[in-house]
Amino acid sequence: MFEQARCWIDGSITPASEAKVSVFDHGFLYGDGVFEGVRFYNCKAFRLPLHLKRLQRSAAALQLTIPYSSEQVVQAVAETIAVSPLTDGYLRIIVTRGVGVLGINPATCMQPGVIIIADQLQMVSDAQREQGVRAIIASTRRLTPDRLDSRIKSLNYLNAILARMEANHAGVEEAILLNDRGCVAEGTADNLFIVSDGILLTPPATEGALAGITRQTVLELAAANGIPAREAVLTPYDLYNADECFLTGTGAKLIPVREIDGRKIAECPGTRYQQLTQAFSALIQQETGD
Structure with a gap:
């Protein structure tokens, strides 16, 4: 193994x-x-x-x-x-x-x-990366900054593990955690992006998201490719009505989401996702290629 x-x-x-x-x-x-x-x-x-x-x-x-x-x-x-x-x-x-x-x-x-x-680490199969993963919004809530700040990447991942167990029980691949105010924080081991009316949106770290390296890289690539992008407070309503949704992380890289709580995402894999995935692959080659 x-x-x-x-x-x-x-x-x-x-x-x-x-x-x-x-x-x-x-x-x-x-x-x-x-x-x-x-x-x-x-x-x-x-x-x-x-x-x-x-x-x-x-x-x-x-x-x-x-x-x-x-x-x-x-x-x-x-x-x-x-x-x-x-x-x-x-x-x-x-x-x-x-x-x-x-x-x-x-x-x-x-x-x-x-x-x-x-x-090696493969978070999803090749088929799931092509067609998108299904997610639920977990009942487990992300801890607030006064309890344990999400920017601390600690060895204690029980919060995320409990949410992932909810996803397992629901028969889907991922769970999305909300904070104590009901606003979107992140996935169990990845940051979350949506596209709404052509704008790329992601929750700020102060909402309970990890300040992800891949997340920041995607924001940089969006700026370099003329894609409007910004941090924004999101709720489940925003996810259900998103034109696109995808997850990012060092382990995840970029993964499209096709369904949240049984609601189909309009585009999966979406245009912005594909554009950013290509840009991300090019950046990897640029920075690590021979």
């Missing part, structure tokens, strides 16, 4: 089958840590500096010190990709609070740990 996966753990590279972390690591015990997902193409990490900047900000919000400099993490990423049998793949960069005694007090953890995993 993990034959192609390779792991870098605090300076040592090992096959996934031999990788070990302590059962007393607070990242494992309590989800006390942060992470980044990074794609690599042609053996080169895509937009790694932006991911490391977000990793640092997530860690700072949790008063978690990353025990390596950015330059050292970049080198560790390069080493992990080099030993991977994959040319194109997915990286998971994890910073845990480290080993401590039982109990949630982080003061008992003396040394944070860093893990980098290189493997």
